[in-house]
Amino acid sequence: MTALLSPRDRESPSPRDRKSLERASLKHRLAEKGVDRVLWLLVPGAVFVVLLFVYPFLYGLQLSFQPKGGGSPFQNYITFFSDSYLAETVWITLRLGLPAALFNVLASIPIAFRMRGRFRGKRALTTLLVVPITLGTVLTAEGLLAFFGPTGWFNRIWMALGADEPAKLTHNYWGVLFSLIITGFPFAFLLTLSYLSGIDPTLEQAAATLGASKRQRFRTITMPLLAPGLAVTFCLSFVLAFSVFPSAVMVGNPAGETHVMSIAAYETALRDNDFAMGSAIAMLMALVMLIVIGVVLIWRATLYRGATGGKG
Amino acid sequence: MTGQRFAELHLDHVQRAFGDTVALKGMDLTIKGGEFVALLGPSGCGKSTALNCLAGLLPLTGGRITLDGKRIDDQPPEKRGFGMVFQNYALFPHMSVRRNIGFGLSMRKTPKAELNRRVDEAVRLVQLEEHQHKFPAQLSGGQQQRVAIARAIVLEPPLVLMDEPLSNLDAALRLEMRTEIRRLHQSLGLTTVYVTHDQEEALALADRLVVLRLGEVQQVGSPEEVYAHPVNRYVAGFMGYRNMIPVTVTSQEGENTTVHTEGGIKLVGVKREELSDKAVAAIRPEDFTVVTEAGDNTLDATVEIVEYHGREQAVEARLKNGERLHVRTNSRLAPGDAIKLKVPVERVLVFA
Numbered sequence: 001m002t003a004l005l006s007p008r009d010r011e012s013p014s015p016r017d018r019k020s021l022e023r024a025s026l027k028h029r030l031a032e033k034g035v036d037r038v039l040w041l042l043v044p045g046a047v048f049v050v051l052l053f054v055y056p057f058l059y060g061l062q063l064s065f066q067p068k069g070g071g072s073p074f075q076n077y078i079t080f081f082s083d084s085y086l087a088e089t090v091w092i093t094l095r096l097g098l099p100a101a102l103f104n105v106l107a108s109i110p111i112a113f114r115m116r117g118r119f120r121g122k123r124a125l126t127t128l129l130v131v132p133i134t135l136g137t138v139l140t141a142e143g144l145l146a147f148f149g150p151t152g153w154f155n156r157i158w159m160a161l162g163a164d165e166p167a168k169l170t171h172n173y174w175g176v177l178f179s180l181i182i183t184g185f186p187f188a189f190l191l192t193l194s195y196l197s198g199i200d201p202t203l204e205q206a207a208a209t210l211g212a213s214k215r216q217r218f219r220t221i222t223m224p225l226l227a228p229g230l231a232v233t234f235c236l237s238f239v240l241a242f243s244v245f246p247s248a249v250m251v252g253n254p255a256g257e258t259h260v261m262s263i264a265a266y267e268t269a270l271r272d273n274d275f276a277m278g279s280a281i282a283m284l285m286a287l288v289m290l291i292v293i294g295v296v297l298i299w300r301a302t303l304y305r306g307a308t309g310g311k312g
Numbered sequence: 313m314t315g316q317r318f319a320e321l322h323l324d325h326v327q328r329a330f331g332d333t334v335a336l337k338g339m340d341l342t343i344k345g346g347e348f349v350a351l352l353g354p355s356g357c358g359k360s361t362a363l364n365c366l367a368g369l370l371p372l373t374g375g376r377i378t379l380d381g382k383r384i385d386d387q388p389p390e391k392r393g394f395g396m397v398f399q400n401y402a403l404f405p406h407m408s409v410r411r412n413i414g415f416g417l418s419m420r421k422t423p424k425a426e427l428n429r430r431v432d433e434a435v436r437l438v439q440l441e442e443h444q445h446k447f448p449a450q451l452s453g454g455q456q457q458r459v460a461i462a463r464a465i466v467l468e469p470p471l472v473l474m475d476e477p478l479s480n481l482d483a484a485l486r487l488e489m490r491t492e493i494r495r496l497h498q499s500l501g502l503t504t505v506y507v508t509h510d511q512e513e514a515l516a517l518a519d520r521l522v523v524l525r526l527g528e529v530q531q532v533g534s535p536e537e538v539y540a541h542p543v544n545r546y547v548a549g550f551m552g553y554r555n556m557i558p559v560t561v562t563s564q565e566g567e568n569t570t571v572h573t574e575g576g577i578k579l580v581g582v583k584r585e586e587l588s589d590k591a592v593a594a595i596r597p598e599d600f601t602v603v604t605e606a607g608d609n610t611l612d613a614t615v616e617i618v619e620y621h622g623r624e625q626a627v628e629a630r631l632k633n634g635e636r637l638h639v640r641t642n643s644r645l646a647p648g649d650a651i652k653l654k655v656p657v658e659r660v661l662v663f664a
Contacts, residue, residue, distance in 0.1 A: 304406035
């Protein structure tokens, strides 16, 4: 090869050439690690996250340690846990968020399972299942009030069937739970469906030819491959449900059994003008969510999370 | 390890339609215990449909399947107990090689000691001892293929179904695995139905070939029968390359048929189908011999392109009427040579 090089190529590079060579190789080395000009596209997003999430979060965090009435920096947190009306909100919110998320995830499995294949009317059915996402909580709450209310259709039929008094399904725990299910289910369903269609259907066929019954196939093939996705779906559904606010006011009993954390934070900050205490409640809300998500993700880490062979 | 032998698996007018399209149009076939049968055809010919119908993964829309007289087409796949090797292997990604292979046994609640013994045996049979604790994603394509085969045969199924098992492997590995599959078949005697679009693979592996086209069986026979004596023009064209020369039939005497090409070159061949006026003469490139003297069934041609293939040459020659011929010969030729090509009467197959 060297014989083919022209004499000029064989000369050692001039200092300037060498400098440009080094610059090129640095660029090359960075590109190898994934650092190149495309990264600039991340800047707007990063600025956005810092300005609209990181800064307000840190601001709220430090604010929560500056109680309105002075005293220990932890005074707001001490107040929260010593005031049973406030401390109870943690339990009230969990009691709504956990069952709603669990129900949405579990209910989405069999429906997504059925919806995997191609069949007539699939698009119409999917649309029907997903529509509630577009309605917004307020419209859903109004619908719930009209349907489940004391003079709504449900209770008219209920009474016609011979009940002594109308069933109380709004302005209490059940109203909020229904609302969380209606608005949260489409989300859980779409996620579960995409995770499920990411599992290669020939795996189940293979299991069938090896003698596994429907139930065994679900237990040994589908569930283990779907579980990590379900964990993520559960976390996202839970976060959505845990931060419930409008429906807890509209179809719940915001002073009593649906006095959730977000209402407590709102009331403290904007009604009682105690921003520091409001921030403390918001921080505790985040903490509870992180604990639940943490537990779920630790469980998820024990599962198989590799390829599932499908198109997803 | 030997399969539970059966005497006869019978497909009786098996039909499968998808909506308005009929993928399999009434397939009749009898498979004897211990046989290696290949279903061969291009994509869309119904071969995979037939296999899935046998496995029970697709319900029939007509006909029946009986195993030693007992009807099985109404049973789900898990009740039939046929082993199947999938084109993409379909290994369970969350299980080790050993658990993949032992899956069928554990579904049958086989006692642990026996399960381990049989998995050991299967692992040894496909030479995966070193890899038995790995996961499928850590294996190469050929190793995954071995796992898929071991998983299907560890249950000693009466019938093993293979759906293009070699199509995802590179050429060298494909040859190796082909020999491996044949060796396993010979040593275990497992009745096998093998689906492929590769005629070379089918000829090499199978005891019997079933050539399919558009959902219909074209020919059933031993590799030699199908290769040398195709029953129709389609099979003749599909089984290895043949020159297809359009001809006009001039006289028929029993099997022997005299035809003339465009431009009036006379050829005598063997009739393989009922003929009308127009026909084609099918001749394999290797059935020509280069001769020096004119005579019967001898064509004058000019060499145009010569490819060196080691022992022989692949030659493209042109007849006087402009028709191109492919010829394989040991004679050394050069472009521009005027040659005479002789072909025996029994090697000229005349199809409608």
